[in-house]
Amino acid sequence: MSCSLKFLLPAMIAAIPLAVLAQSPPRAYPNVGTPLSEADIQSFDRMIGPEGKELPPGHGTVKEGADVFARRCEICHGRNGENGLIRSLVIGSPGKPYRGPFYGDERNGPSYYPYPTIAWDYINRAMPPSNPGSLAPNDVYAVVAFLFYWNGIIKENDVMDEKSLPKVVMPNRNGFVPAVPVYPPEKKPSWF
Amino acid sequence: MDPNRSNRRGFLRQTAALAGVAAGAGWAVKGQSAHAQHVHGEPPRRGARYRVDHMTHYTPLQDYAGIITPAPLHFMQQHSSEFPEIDPQQHRLTIHGMVDRPLSFSMADLKQLPSVSRIHFLECHGNSSPAIHGSDDPILGLPVQFIHGMTSCSEWSGVLLSVLLNEAGVQAKASWLVSEGGDAGKFTHTLPLAKAMEDVIVAYGQNGEPLRVEQGYPIRLVVPGWEAPSSVKYVKHIKVVDQPYMTWNESMNHSVSRPDLGGKARWYHFQFGPKSVITRPSAGLNIPGRGYVQITGLAWSGAGTVTKVEVSTDGGRSWKEAKRHAPVLPKAHTRFTFDWAWDGQEAVIQSRCTDEAGEVQPSLAELTKHWGMDAADWKKNPLPRAIHFNAIQPWKIARDGSISDVLFA
Numbered sequence: 001m002s003c004s005l006k007f008l009l010p011a012m013i014a015a016i017p018l019a020v021l022a023q024s025p026p027r028a029y030p031n032v033g034t035p036l037s038e039a040d041i042q043s044f045d046r047m048i049g050p051e052g053k054e055l056p057p058g059h060g061t062v063k064e065g066a067d068v069f070a071r072r073c074e075i076c077h078g079r080n081g082e083n084g085l086i087r088s089l090v091i092g093s094p095g096k097p098y099r100g101p102f103y104g105d106e107r108n109g110p111s112y113y114p115y116p117t118i119a120w121d122y123i124n125r126a127m128p129p130s131n132p133g134s135l136a137p138n139d140v141y142a143v144v145a146f147l148f149y150w151n152g153i154i155k156e157n158d159v160m161d162e163k164s165l166p167k168v169v170m171p172n173r174n175g176f177v178p179a180v181p182v183y184p185p186e187k188k189p190s191w192f
Numbered sequence: 193m194d195p196n197r198s199n200r201r202g203f204l205r206q207t208a209a210l211a212g213v214a215a216g217a218g219w220a221v222k223g224q225s226a227h228a229q230h231v232h233g234e235p236p237r238r239g240a241r242y243r244v245d246h247m248t249h250y251t252p253l254q255d256y257a258g259i260i261t262p263a264p265l266h267f268m269q270q271h272s273s274e275f276p277e278i279d280p281q282q283h284r285l286t287i288h289g290m291v292d293r294p295l296s297f298s299m300a301d302l303k304q305l306p307s308v309s310r311i312h313f314l315e316c317h318g319n320s321s322p323a324i325h326g327s328d329d330p331i332l333g334l335p336v337q338f339i340h341g342m343t344s345c346s347e348w349s350g351v352l353l354s355v356l357l358n359e360a361g362v363q364a365k366a367s368w369l370v371s372e373g374g375d376a377g378k379f380t381h382t383l384p385l386a387k388a389m390e391d392v393i394v395a396y397g398q399n400g401e402p403l404r405v406e407q408g409y410p411i412r413l414v415v416p417g418w419e420a421p422s423s424v425k426y427v428k429h430i431k432v433v434d435q436p437y438m439t440w441n442e443s444m445n446h447s448v449s450r451p452d453l454g455g456k457a458r459w460y461h462f463q464f465g466p467k468s469v470i471t472r473p474s475a476g477l478n479i480p481g482r483g484y485v486q487i488t489g490l491a492w493s494g495a496g497t498v499t500k501v502e503v504s505t506d507g508g509r510s511w512k513e514a515k516r517h518a519p520v521l522p523k524a525h526t527r528f529t530f531d532w533a534w535d536g537q538e539a540v541i542q543s544r545c546t547d548e549a550g551e552v553q554p555s556l557a558e559l560t561k562h563w564g565m566d567a568a569d570w571k572k573n574p575l576p577r578a579i580h581f582n583a584i585q586p587w588k589i590a591r592d593g594s595i596s597d598v599l600f601a
Contacts (some may be wrong), residue, residue: 024292024361032301033359036294038287045288047370047380047431050438057455076244086245093453101455103576107444115438122440126377129244129272176443177453181436181460183384189551191465191494191580 007070048121055120058137059161062154065146068139072128081109081150090150097152099171110144111151114176116168119144141165222318239341244273249406250341253471253490259311259525261344263398265472268314268406269342271441272431276375276426280410283374285356289432292361299410302351302396306362308347309569310393310416310568313492315464317419317446322575325600334476335597340469341584343492347524348414349397354389362432370437371413374428380439381422383415387462391416391523393483394427401469416536417463417494417523421446425487436460448579452564462492466553467544467582468528479593482536489515490525493547496564497521500546501528506539507586508555514543534589540598542586556583556599570600582587 048054060068069081078084082091089097089109098111106112110119124140126132135143145160152161154168178186198568226458236453239250249268251261261267273466288294304564319342332338362385369388372377383392393414396403408425415422421441434440447459468491473479491498502511514530528543544553559581560567569576588598 010552023364026358027293027361029305031306033295033297033356034298034301040296041286041288041294044286044429045431046378047437049370049433049435055411076308089348101447102457103455104574106451107457107544112444114443117444118440119245121380121400125372126477129377131234132376141284144345175449175456176447176459177456178460183386183460183462185462186461189495189549191461191463191582 039084043180046121048117048123050115050117050122050166052117052120052162055117055165056058056137056140057162058136059159059168060142061159062142062145062149062156064138065142065144065149068135068143069146072135072139076128081147089147091121093139094149094152097171100175102172102175109151110147110153110170112172112175113170115150116144116148116153116170118146119150120165197265209317211222212246212323225521230384233336233370234543238331239337241329241332242273248272248342250333250335250338251344252337253341254336254467254477257488257527259345259490259519259521259527260399261346261408263346263401263404266344266346266398266404266407267316267319267342269318269424270375270406271379272375272377274376275405278374278410278426282380283410283428285359285411285427286429287356287432288429289369289430290363290366290434291357292363293359295360296355297356299396302394302411305351305355307349308352308393309347309397310391311345311347311519312393312416312509313343313345313523313525314414314420317421317461317579318581319343320467320469321583322578322581322600325575325597334474334576336469336471336476339597343490343525345490345492347400348393348395349400350393350395350414353392353394353413356394356430357385357432358378360432365434366432368433368436369426370431371427371437372429372431372432372435373424374426379424379426379441381424381441382437382438382460383413383422384436384462387415387418417496419446419461422462423425446579448577450563452562461580464492464495464580465552465582466495466498466545467491467545468498468543468553469540469585470503470543470558470587473541473589475595475597477532477595479534479589479595482534483594485532485534487530487541487543489528489533489543491516491525491528491543491545492525493545493549493551494523495547495549495551496523497548498526498545499548501526501543503528503530503532503541503543504540505532505541508542508584511544517577536591536592539589540586541589544584553584554580561584 081089089106139162148154241248247270251267284296364571396416412425445533447457449457470489501514503514514528
């Protein structure tokens with residue numbers, strides 16, 4: 001026989017379906033649903049976790065953010081994010097930022113957020129409400145830089161990009177209980 | 193799409209939204225705003241509030257019997273000033289992230305899979321909050337409606353999320369999910385994988401009909417027993433991940449600072465505790481005269497079934513067991529009744545329930561103590577923020593038969 005095992009073996013391994021190698025149980029209804037390609041997922045996945053792994057490339061400065069904010073956000077959130085028709089996004093000033101307590105509306109805005117990615121993710125997906133998703137990544141980095149600066153979280157010359165943004169340590173990072181959410185909860189009754 | 197057209201639409205929407213804000217006098221937009229139009233043709237009704245950032249419908253608990261809330265009366269809390277228009281032919285639910293086989297399901301796919309129909313309550317985490325007590329806005333309905341009416345109970349039909357997750361093949365290191373809606377703001381919420389595998393439904397039906405647009409047409413999650421924001425409406429993408437994803441809603445909007453935690457905020461509350469309320473007679477109604485009165489109400493718990501409901505007609509000094517009516521189902525409203533004869537004297541009536549975990553619904557005093565607060569805090573203006581508020585609700589009957597809310601009196 002001319003066809004040696006040496007050739008057959010790799011071909012056999014390649015032929016093992018992925019599902020067998022994977023740890024999860026096989027499909028029960030393989031005729032239902034359509035597989036998604038990596039490109040499909042890339043096209044809709046905008047969910048940014050607290051580590052910022054999914055952040056798209058881009059960058060923005062406080063100055064650029066001031067411009068975007070004045071054009072796209074000020075009409076509702078007020079000049080510089082204060083005293084608008086809805087939710088103040090800035091409390092205090094860079095030199096005298098607000099650091100709690102957060103019993104009422106003081107909790108509106110980035111000073112309260114435990115992770116910097118929350119601001120990026122939320123603005124990117126939901127703002128402005130009249131046309132969510134219309135901001136380019138650079139615009140989102142820029143308004144986040146602008147809001148973080150005015151809340152005294154970063155310095156005026158700091159640039160926000162996909163590397164620097166997740167590293168920003170939020171002032172209220174330790175303001176939540178339990179520190180790491182777990183399920184099932186440790187404390188009983190869980191709803192208290 | 194013609195970009196000019198979409199810009200113009202956007203502009204109109206923004207203007208309409210701002211008009212809502214500018215309407216002043218609270219923010220309530222009374223009457224005929226375009227987004228108040230009901231899909232099934234019912235006119236805007238009492239018990240609805242529209243603001244630029246929220247649209248709210250309150251269930252008229254005082255008016256219905258049994259445990260099923262008619263779909264058009266189901267409460268709604270929408271983080272938006274308009275409903276999304278989703279074409280069910282185009283809508284897909286994707287499952288991706290830490291799975292071996294990322295998949296997309298059409299509506300036809302979902303309906304082809306084994307289905308379940310289960311009765312569960314949903315409740316807003318802010319239902320019954322102290323801040324809503326004492327409002328006297330007539331468009332919101334009677335007090336039991338606008339104070340406690342952000343809970344409702346329906347039969348939900350759909351496919352178990354565990355079936356879909358199994359098709360996608362969840363990887364061993366995965367522990368959480370994050371779901372995203374197909375609404376304009378792409379509402380997001382995190383869910384532990386263990387709960388997703390337990391009893392979560394991807395629902396396309398409510399009380400025998402397709403979901404209504406307010407309830408997430410064409411599909412929504414129903415997370416039994418848990419704060420309703422987890423039950424993401426218009427659900428479109430589910431990403432399987434290995435940590436809580438800290439979305440804006442749960443981290444920011446749905447957390448609450450508490451004195452007993454040194455001012456730190458409690459978050460990721462998950463399930464509701466035991467809760468009940470007398471829906472008739474209740475504040476805003478009248479008892480016509482002395483003699484027989486049926487006291488009735490609803491009881492529910494995120495822990496499972498309600499095992500006992502008690503009623504007091506003497507301000508909490510003594511309690512007697514009420515009758516629970518079948519069906520008594522886990523994580524569903526349970527209807528209770530209690531036969532009473534009113535002697536025409538001033539009286540305070542209230543209910544409390546116990547759930548299958550043995551937890552008893554707390555009094556306001558117990559909650560106040562637990563949260564490290566002082567009774568005087570409830571007299572402050574504005575009232576302290578509180579969520580997952582399940583204090584026993586007392587109603588006071590005056591000699592003329594009129595009834596008022598005396599929780600904070």
